[in-house]
Amino acid sequence: MDAVFSNFDEYLKAFSLTIALFVVSGIGALVFGTILASFRVGPVPLLRGFASLYVTLVRNTPLLMIFVLFAIGGVRIGWNFKFVEDIEVFGWNASAFFVRSCIALTVYTSAFVCEALRSGVNSVDLGQAEAARAIGLPFMKVMTLVVLPQAFRAVIGPMTSVIVALIKNTSVAAAFGMAEATATMRIFTNNNADERLGIFLMFAIGYVVIVEVVAFSSYALERKMKVAR
Amino acid sequence: MSAGVLFDAPGPRTKVRHRIYGVLALVALVALVGVVAKRLYDYGQFEYSLWEYFVTPDYLRVIFSALLDTLAMAVFAIVLAVVFGVLFGIGKLSDHVWVRWPCWLVVEFFRAVPVLLMMIFFFFWFSIGGGPLTPFWVVVVSLTLYNGSVLAEVVRAGINAVPRGQAEAAYAIGMRKTQVMTHVQLPQGVKMMLPALISQMVVALKDTSLGYYITAPGLTYAYKIISTEGRNHIPTAIVVTALYIAVNLLLTWLATVVQKKLVGEKKILDVPAAGAAGDASSGAKVG
Numbered sequence: 073m074d075a076v077f078s079n080f081d082e083y084l085k086a087f088s089l090t091i092a093l094f095v096v097s098g099i100g101a102l103v104f105g106t107i108l109a110s111f112r113v114g115p116v117p118l119l120r121g122f123a124s125l126y127v128t129l130v131r132n133t134p135l136l137m138i139f140v141l142f143a144i145g146g147v148r149i150g151w152n153f154k155f156v157e158d159i160e161v162f163g164w165n166a167s168a169f170f171v172r173s174c175i176a177l178t179v180y181t182s183a184f185v186c187e188a189l190r191s192g193v194n195s196v197d198l199g200q201a202e203a204a205r206a207i208g209l210p211f212m213k214v215m216t217l218v219v220l221p222q223a224f225r226a227v228i229g230p231m232t233s234v235i236v237a238l239i240k241n242t243s244v245a246a247a248f249g250m251a252e253a254t255a256t257m258r259i260f261t262n263n264n265a266d267e268r269l270g271i272f273l274m275f276a277i278g279y280v281v282i283v284e285v286v287a288f289s290s291y292a293l294e295r296k297m298k299v300a301r
Numbered sequence: 302m303s304a305g306v307l308f309d310a311p312g313p314r315t316k317v318r319h320r321i322y323g324v325l326a327l328v329a330l331v332a333l334v335g336v337v338a339k340r341l342y343d344y345g346q347f348e349y350s351l352w353e354y355f356v357t358p359d360y361l362r363v364i365f366s367a368l369l370d371t372l373a374m375a376v377f378a379i380v381l382a383v384v385f386g387v388l389f390g391i392g393k394l395s396d397h398v399w400v401r402w403p404c405w406l407v408v409e410f411f412r413a414v415p416v417l418l419m420m421i422f423f424f425f426w427f428s429i430g431g432g433p434l435t436p437f438w439v440v441v442v443s444l445t446l447y448n449g450s451v452l453a454e455v456v457r458a459g460i461n462a463v464p465r466g467q468a469e470a471a472y473a474i475g476m477r478k479t480q481v482m483t484h485v486q487l488p489q490g491v492k493m494m495l496p497a498l499i500s501q502m503v504v505a506l507k508d509t510s511l512g513y514y515i516t517a518p519g520l521t522y523a524y525k526i527i528s529t530e531g532r533n534h535i536p537t538a539i540v541v542t543a544l545y546i547a548v549n550l551l552l553t554w555l556a557t558v559v560q561k562k563l564v565g566e567k568k569i570l571d572v573p574a575a576g577a578a579g580d581a582s583s584g585a586k587v588g
Binding site for chain 2: 119135137205219253257258265279
């Protein structure tokens, strides 16, 4: 463990990169996944078909292959996202590796967000949608005013599973040039082979802490938002 | 609620509007596919020399044996994970604190740690420099620990979902605690666990791909070899991805058949993922 404590700033830096990957792709996946879910339950057949095809394909593809397609394949056809390295916000700028990793994670996680939300929509009481239609609301208003607010509340549990999976999935970015926690652990272990158990435990604990923080706050949220039925 | 309840049956004007949306969406999708296809074409990704590898018998053999490796890793991992899951799932239900608590700790730990992190750790500890485990078994062990922990939750939820009266009746006719578990609760629980178990196989199969990072055999390793040799990263990635999807769809189909046969149309067990708070106390979360 000495290796970790004497390089503690590197340890923190690695986990802040993990958290950055998680936050950016988490927001991306929530937004894109919600759009997909509303396609999936919406009245336009083509969009319904597209969303369900997307979910089926992405859910059955390993995340690693999605990373390969976007981070290695993309670069081969000139989509390397180098341009983001010139954009600076408050003295901070993202690397092209970071953007490619976030895209892969977003593409993968959106499919699971979509599925979670759809099951949430299914759990909303039938009468709610019928009542909304009876007073003449069109589809968009039925969704935004009546169904989605209740679906979001019902879906906090399954959505937490998706988000927790995303936290752990950020580790795959280690294989594609990001020095986040998992890649940093590999470097630490390489340099201090005699301390590998301590190093592993320290990094594992880092992930456990992030996962538990997210899980417990979602549990609190779930209890607060619970719909009385 | 099915999607049909969310909107009225469209009238003539709405039908026209939906058709317009449909056409717009189609144009957008075709444009998207077109842009990607043009890009691929411009960078010469459709050239026969890059795809030739997938009609050459020698390379097909490489891919086929890689597919077998992937399946073998997944099968070993899932069989061992079932053993692990049953042991720790029952352990978590034990009446003894000193059994329950360590089981809880082990399950929570391995569910919260990324599989890749475990793989790298085991790789460095047991594999590198002539250790006892080959990368193949490093992948199997890591996947066993992770999927086993998930299955422990499935087992626990499945047993909890068996109506309490079953166990009470068994006690009433004088069965011992172990007998109640092995003769009454577990057999009934297993029926409910089966679909969740098979869908966990899809997860295990997908995760074997992570062996890429520790040079374990399997489809991703075949990708690495062929794309390095042929410099055809995109075609190889497409073929390998298609293989994964095909195998997983087959598994999912199997899961549906098994579920219909054994469980009827009941809902699959809903097991919260790693550390979903309060799952030690919340009991069965079963639909």
